[in-house]
Amino acid sequence: MQSLSVPRWRSVPRDAVALREFDGEFVVRNESTGNSHLLGLLAGRVLVVLLDARGSLDAAEIASHLDTTVSPVETGEAYDAVEEVLAEFCRLGLADIEST
Amino acid sequence: MILRELSRQTLRSCLANGGVRLRTGPIVTCIRSRCDEVLNGLALLYADYPVEDEGSFADFHAAIAPPRSVRRWLRPQISFEFDGASPFFPLPADQAFAALEWGLNWCVSFHCHQYLIVHAACLERTGCALLLPGEPGSGKSTLCAGLVSRGWRLLSDELALLDFATGEAVPLPRPISLKNAAIDVIRAFAHDAVLSTPVHDTSKGSVAHMRAPLESVHRAGELARPRWIVLPKYRSDATTSLNPLSRGRAFMELADHAFNYDLHGRRGFDLLADIVSGCHCHTFEYSALDEAVTVFDTLSATA
Numbered sequence: 001m002q003s004l005s006v007p008r009w010r011s012v013p014r015d016a017v018a019l020r021e022f023d024g025e026f027v028v029r030n031e032s033t034g035n036s037h038l039l040g041l042l043a044g045r046v047l048v049v050l051l052d053a054r055g056s057l058d059a060a061e062i063a064s065h066l067d068t069t070v071s072p073v074e075t076g077e078a079y080d081a082v083e084e085v086l087a088e089f090c091r092l093g094l095a096d097i098e099s100t
Numbered sequence: 101m102i103l104r105e106l107s108r109q110t111l112r113s114c115l116a117n118g119g120v121r122l123r124t125g126p127i128v129t130c131i132r133s134r135c136d137e138v139l140n141g142l143a144l145l146y147a148d149y150p151v152e153d154e155g156s157f158a159d160f161h162a163a164i165a166p167p168r169s170v171r172r173w174l175r176p177q178i179s180f181e182f183d184g185a186s187p188f189f190p191l192p193a194d195q196a197f198a199a200l201e202w203g204l205n206w207c208v209s210f211h212c213h214q215y216l217i218v219h220a221a222c223l224e225r226t227g228c229a230l231l232l233p234g235e236p237g238s239g240k241s242t243l244c245a246g247l248v249s250r251g252w253r254l255l256s257d258e259l260a261l262l263d264f265a266t267g268e269a270v271p272l273p274r275p276i277s278l279k280n281a282a283i284d285v286i287r288a289f290a291h292d293a294v295l296s297t298p299v300h301d302t303s304k305g306s307v308a309h310m311r312a313p314l315e316s317v318h319r320a321g322e323l324a325r326p327r328w329i330v331l332p333k334y335r336s337d338a339t340t341s342l343n344p345l346s347r348g349r350a351f352m353e354l355a356d357h358a359f360n361y362d363l364h365g366r367r368g369f370d371l372l373a374d375i376v377s378g379c380h381c382h383t384f385e386y387s388a389l390d391e392a393v394t395v396f397d398t399l400s401a402t403a
Contacts, residue, residue: 022348027369
């Protein structure tokens with residue numbers, strides 16, 4: 001049986017984004033695309049976790065780093081929410097799956 | 101010297117020859133034209149503005165002149181010229197002054213990149229600036245005209261200039277552009293307002309310009325720190341309502357309405373974020389201008 005590896009995520013380098021938090025929302029500028037985005041609390045916290053990480057993280061590791069006040073949901077739901085955020089980050093060029 | 105100190109004959113001669121160097125806030129524009137509409141418009145709406153000496157530096161060299169084509173013989177037309185080039189299609193001659201105003205907006209929005217430029221009206225009260233970003237038709241200019249008629253200082257009707265060094269709004273007080281129904285609304289609301297004769301059938305409908313209050317012109321050197329960001333929306337049946345807007349959303353609105361946000365990169369992001377962090381942010385719907393003024397007077401008391 002073939003085992004599927006869990007994707008591991010890495011954000012763009014910290015100096016490639018500008019980030020500000022306002023009252024539970026985040027505005028972020030992606031220097032590599034020149035685009036600015038408005039992120040909700042969960043997405044903003046996920047990005048901060050990725051930016052602060054020393055290496056790549058999988059969705060479960062990211063979810064475990066999140067403050068419970070950010071995502072007061074069951075572990076499975078938090079995992080799903082983080083995966084959705086990561087997929088959006090991939091589309092926006094804020095994070096990518098680490099190639100093995 | 102201010103423009104009204106020039107006799108009509110001198111003004112006409114200057115416009116026809118070397119140009120009139122008109123100062124509006126930090127910007128000097130050398131304007132040339134032989135059109136009566138331009139002469140009359142400047143005399144009516146820019147009478148109290150400083151005029152710089154002939155030969156002194158001008159940021160822009162603009163002219164309103166007949167187009168260089170045979171069409172001008174078929175139907176009187178004018179072209180806006182910038183540094184000798186004509187960036188726009190010719191317009192009917194009766195739109196000459198409006199074309200000058202639109203052209204001057206274009207000069208600023210596409211060239212004054214020492215500022216972050218936001219498509220917004222900007223006013224001041226109690227030392228604090230109010231930013232009103234909005235699309236054409238949002239009622240921003242009508243609201244702006246109503247507020248300056250009730251004591252707010254005009255910094256700009258159309259282009260908010262934000263200074264990178266201080267984060268303050270830089271005044272660029274020029275005539276307020278009123279369109280269609282807004283012309284009669286302001287005539288009824290501000291009986292002493294000075295408006296140009298409307299020109300009809302422009303690309304924006306009927307257009308008239310309202311003279312900036314004298315105090316706004318005199319205080320064009322006084323910058324003001326933004327304190328409120330309000331997204332106005334005129335709707336004919338709207339109940340007056342001011343509602344909170346998150347700072348994140350306000351940031352995105354300002355960025356969307358900025359002409360040169362992308363050009364400035366990280367610098368533009370930091371400036372907007374700093375400005376937004378110091379502002380109260382709202383959306384605003386209105387139909388009754390007197391009620392709108394009351395709301396903003398109350399808002400200014402929170403500075």
